Amino acid sequence: MVSTIPEHDWGSLKAVDFFCGAGGMSFGLAQAGIKVIGGVDNAVDCKLTYEKNISGAKYIRHDITRLSAPELGRRLGLERDDPNLIFCGCSPCQFWSKIRTDRTKSVKTAFLLKQFRRFIKYFRPGLVVVENVPGLYRRKDNEILLEFLKFLGLQGYNFTDGVVNANHYGVPQNRMRYLLIASRVSEVEPLPIDKKEMRFNVADFIGVHNGFPAISAGHRDDTDFQHTAAALSEKNIRRIAMTPASGGNRGAWASEPELQINAYRGRDNIFRDVYGRMAWDKPSPTITTRFISLSNGRFGHPDENRAISIREGAALQTFPKDFRFYSSNLGSLARQIGNAVPPALARRIGEHLKVVRNG
Incomplete structure (x- = not known):
């Protein structure tokens, strides 16, 4: 277990991290005192990294398009309509990214938000988080996000969303991300921004x-x-x-x-x-x-x-120095790190979710 995760301060909130990868979101939520039950991803090379660093969480290696909500519930012991349950969806984002990728492969990633929606509809967790590239929000022809937001409203969720810079939340990068925080159990306010004097540069890390x-x-x-x-x-x-x-x-x-x-x-x-x-x-x-x-x-x-x-x-x-990444391939290690949600951003999201849940 990595020493920077608190051992006992789990509180009542618990989370499932969809498209978890190496565990950046899971690790940050755990740092915030939220119990991470498990992560879901189909990546072979992330499994050992996730299991070795996210204490007590299960890594479910599965193609989400072929995973049923009842099966996930059985494997993680989830209950429906749990107000303290958090679903995080940080799906692969090649389709919406400005970075050039294989378009055929990236088209598949555009529809993962619809898959995430299936699990929200079945379990109706108290809180939902989506983190992705800003292109998901800025593309004017993006019906997938519009449909997702409409779906949340019909399910009784209120939400706040928009593009944020991770540098405003403890990360020494200019990393623009789309962030959505939704709740069906309380009102939601935007994630508070760090003061300028609290922001970090390369030399700080x-x-x-x-x-x-x-x-x-x-x-x-x-x-x-x-x-x-x-x-x-x-x-x-x-x-x-x-x-x-x-x-x-x-x-x-x-x-x-x-x-x-x-x-x-x-x-x-x-x-x-x-x-x-x-x-x-x-x-x-x-x-x-x-x-x-x-x-x-x-x-x-x-x-x-x-x-x-x-x-x-x-x-x-913002991974700590004792967070070990597992692979013998340099490219795989870089992918695990580059695809991750920065734990410092995830921790601030987790701390904010605790405030949201407590009203």
């Missing part, structure tokens, strides 16, 4: 001063700390070595014929974050599933010549 030893690209850490960084080609090492520390971008080597990228010749005003370094005194960009890759965003370390490590990405997602 990573760096030698925070216990992250300096390492080189390609460094492998087989300890539980998992301070492993992806290897870089000789050309990319030259590129990042020329990139100014703390916020520099690829404009520093745009005039170098051997280093400039063909797609950006004469177009250095587009995709300026690609190959860039994070800035110590600013929040990081959104930690995606490809944060270990220098060429997939502003994922360069602020002053070391490499992309950020597995543990640094986890830290910027």
Whole structure:
């Protein structure tokens, strides 16, 4: 059990985490003193991570389209119309994301909100949380969300929803997310925003001063700390070595014929974050599933010549240092971390749900 989850302060609220992945939402809710009964996901590589870190919760590996509500109830001991039950739905979001993905696969993710609706209708939990990419909310042609909101109203839920920045809730990232909080047992207010002086930057979470030893690209850490960084080609090492520390971008080597990228010749005003370094005194960009890759965003370390490590990405997602991710594959570890709800955001949601439930 991870030491930062309280052992006895469960209170009366309990939660089921749909599309739980590695357990970011579950972990944050547990930190808030909410008992997490279980998580549901079809990912093979998240099971061990979830079970090892979310104490007392069951990981139900199942395709949600083939999981019936009564079966879920039997496996987790759920009761219908329980005012203290929370359902969290943080479904995969490729269809609504701005990031380029395989469109055929991503279309399937667009309809998972409808699947989540089946379980809400059957169990009628007291509280419902949805966290997703802002595209779910901003797409004007999105009938799926409109239908879901109408469904909640017909089921007797009142709700608050909108786009929030995770940096306003203890996360050192500019991570924009759609957040919905609904209740059928009490009124709901928006999640309170942290004061500006309480918001965090990259330097608050990573760096030698925070216990992250300096390492080189390609460094492998087989300890539980998992301070492993992806290897870089000789050309990319030259590129990042020329990139100014703390916020520099690829404009520093745009005039170098051997280093400039063909797609950006004469177009250095587009995709300026690609190959860039994070800035110590600013929040990081959104930690995606490809944060270990220098060429997939502003994922360069602020002053070391490499992309950020597995543990640094986890830290910027606000996972504690003793939260161990399980896989022998670097890409799988990055996906587990990048797809997760930041625990600090989840904890604030959990604390707010306790206030909502108590009226």
